[in-house]
Amino acid sequence: MSYFCRFMKKLHAKEIKKDKNGKAKQFQLFSIRRPYMRAFHTSRFCFFLAFTSWFGIQPLIPTIMKELKLSKTDVANSGIASVAATIGLRIIVGPLCDRFGPRKIMSALLLTGSIPMALAGLIKNGTGLIVLRLFIGVLGGAFVPCQFWTSIMFNSKIVGTANALVGGWGNLGGGFTFLFMPAIFQLVKFAGADEFLAWKIAVIIPALICCIAGVTILFTSDDCPQGPWRKRILPERTNLDTAVIGEEESLQSEKSKNYDFEYRRQSNAWTVSTVFILCVQYGLCFGVEIATNTVLNLYLLYKFKIEGCNVTEVEVSNEVSKGVSNATQINTFSRNDFHCSVLNQNTASLIASLFGLMNLFARALGGSLSDALFKTLKLPGRLIAHQLCLAGEGVMLIIFSQMTSIPSAIATLTICSVFVQASEGTTFSLVPYVKKQRVGVIAGLVGAGGNTGAIIWNTIWVQLVDINPSMWFWILGVCVICGSTLTLFIRIENTTTWHLFKNKKKEKRELK
Template structure:
């Protein structure tokens, strides 16, 4: 059964909080922003934590790996949960559950307890899958890529904002309220956890699963297949080679983004002799592109799709990923700082556009297993980050490691051509679009006219 009532407009209705589709969009990107904020909130406080708990470099490394690795499993599970229970319950449950380890890390008194808390906090990274799932079922094919990319891109900003916001929160507790540093970092994390808890409750009361209502009600009215029909959806997704191709592709863009976020500041400091502050500013050029770059990737995916169908979306994905790989290889060979920053920005642009382009394709692979597919592809990003991290373990020069990564990304771009759609699926996507546009026109005479059948 196909969900009806999907939104065909986003920007013109941006302020229409009376519409469930717009409420879901705003709450999903803000929830994801908060999740990223809490996920990496401890990172800028690590100098204080390291000194208090006496952590070694190796122990710190294990906490970083744990926080990223556990997300792979969490994303696989949460995709199935979205298919079965709906995104509203999945997001509320995830936020409420993860609020406790976010607050609980403040109780850590040793490496072991800190590692366990860091591991559990990593589960919050599964929020990406719910964000993409919720916007996928709320928006029509003409802008589902745009909605997915924007919600994810704005959410990713949380990882950058926390780098300067958490030290401010820490300073508030220490400087203004007079707590010790040992207590200050703990209270800062408790504050982040409390906000997670509150937003989890708000998500339950202010959103709904689909345009026409919640999954439980839709199933009771016969408008949505029974929950038992979700059995086997994960297996169904695993059997589709296109899903694994997209997972590798996402590893080559989002996985690379996570890797660059971890190494960029040190790379500029070591290879260009920059101080920590200026190196951080240079590295920030990469992350801040999320404000618009990922949205552009989704928008171009939608535009290509309107003109050339699903094949057009895949073609754009190849272009973005191929350009990302070439730009990364160029960046790795730069020795003049201004040119290095310029190529970093170009690389970042295509890297994040490739992420948006990926999830402009995902909603069309198999609607019956959308959650499982989103989970597998999303998990691919974290697998990519973990795998790429081994290149920076000290065995080879970092510029060489970046060159190798660029070459691998370029090769991975050709996997886009393994994502093919039958003529029947092309026509189904076009008919879905026409149906949503027609319903929109009936509700609003200013809605856009139907698009021609793509070639």
């Protein structure tokens, strides 16, 4: 007991240095001291829970398809619905955080999202699944208060690190859920329930955890350095700046007057085009991650089949042996082609979890690569790092689409995931340089581009799932490679990738 007390005392021990607005100037990862590090750990944990529940239905889809006799298209459309809800929420939740503070909004999202998750067992058909996942998509909006919270607590020197960590570690929930939900499912089955009852009970567990967390954070954490949201210090800001999703804080209005002449001359046309390109490219990395999370376990089941096995024959013979003679029923049963899969629901989910679990380090890896090249090549170095990560992602997606064995698929999937997450990190390493007075606004637009991209990729999946699922990854890869070339047209602080070659030519002339 005394050892535990000493351990808890260490977690609360050190005082954290603050700036004039009360924001932390230090980052102590292993501390849970209020208000700063408590808010950090609370925001990342809540975002992790939200992501886990948001995709909590996906690992159990094979069983749900079997019980409700759903088609591949029904499931694919439900994936689109789960992502679509987050786009509207991004627009709504930001201003709500400004009005009520991140703690209450995070709590509201967790409590609201837990309700449809707990009621998932009541659905009876494909339409019910689509509507259900649309409402569960509320949990995807937790990204906004998560980033808002850390932006309020930490000053500009360390807020980028704080935001990257809570974002990456929160996204881990997308991989963890493919381990957690099948484990709960098997545990309930082991207790005596059949598979159709087991999944209905399993989905209640993450809903219950979200509900408990949503209530608990109201009493165990703080909105801002001053405590309650009403006591916050309001720094001077330009009208459009918010503290919602910025990788760095927006500069105060008096500092904006001191911008150098080169930056002031940057045309609005270049700024708009750069923001548009970054939105597209974030859809090519974060959008790919979200879309892949909604289809990957099913893709593995569809892709790797027992050689010589005919899906329709297996299904029809099974149902005829049970006395099913109606042609419509047999046709419906034949849609579920998991009988010929080498994998089962649990093993497919286990492999799919690898994609999300790379968030543990890969997103930060992209930021580190960008920082390393920036030290030697300045801003062109960040652009090169971004283009290399996107190009690597595209190549690995194409290679993954051609894999015909499970070991090779696992290896390429893992490498592909590293490039996907690293590309997300390099994207947000560029955002603060686009227009420093509007970092928060631009970061919000770029983030929305990721969700929009996910909807586009899920829509393409609907068209290909019954024809050739592997083609989906091939198309993604080609699009990402083409999108990576757009980096050549990004102009930040009057600098492009081409300036690197111009500078080298200039150096050669000076040497001569």
